[in-house]
Amino acid sequence: MDASEESLAPAVQSILTAAKQRAGGTSRCSVDATSFQSAISATEAAGQTPVIAEIKPTSPTTDGKRDDDPVALASAMVEGGATALSVLTEPEHFGGSVETLAQIRNVVEVPILRKDFIVHESQLDAVAADMILLIARFLDRPETDSLEELYNVAQNRGFQPLVEVHTRDELERAIEIGASIIGVNNRDLGRLAVTLQTFEQLAPHVPDDVTLIAESGIKTIEHVQQMRAAGADALLIGTAIMHGDVQTNTRRFTTVTDTDIQDTTTETHTS
């Protein structure tokens, strides 16, 4: 463990340690990606709210595990109007797999984000995905690649990298390397606490030409309205969609309108 990892929650330390050791694929992977920005434009043109619905069988902050067929869940989310899907491929802490992502990508047409803790270029070879997550906090550390190099390599291979940030410093790093898709994670990976204020505080510092995503802690229609009012081009929603009927849950969020913001109060919770 390096000194900076001491500030991480034990579950996150364990995720990062596993990520550093995880092998990549056996042959070089490059992709012909479905455009995320075009998918957002199509959703907006249809008068709907762009939602990245997440297939998240379990997580360190979730009780139990959802075992139903992830391909069926993915299709139901698309039926519910999802603009894109986020598929957890981390096996040990989130119950995901790269095989599942490949199966889902074969049957749906929306862009697929590979949600994982990618810290080495070789891990890009594990599976083709339209988008990959690069978490600023986990890169430029001992035993991990540089954010800038990994971003450039991923782009050159055809992936659309989503650079995830949680602090102003991480945001500045993402802007410096020219990231065109940035996600602000409302979940602090140090304490695992969630507050939607994180997005509200960072969004004004994001250039207009960046596609901006609000991630984590979005559970209600009011939260969607709050994040849209603060500048989110799209919302990444996992837990609130995975609990119950995923098609109905997705539909509830994709049909939110930006008007009538009823509750802009912020809340802090761990979940």
Ligand SMILES: O=C(O)c1ccccc1NCC(=O)[C@H](O)[C@H](O)COP(=O)(O)O
């Ligand atoms: O969700 C967790 O418990 C978690 C724990 C440790 C590291 C990352 C974690 N989540 C990753 C995510 O970014 C979320 O899955 C995603 O943003 C969706 O969040 P939510 O809608 O709150 O499930």
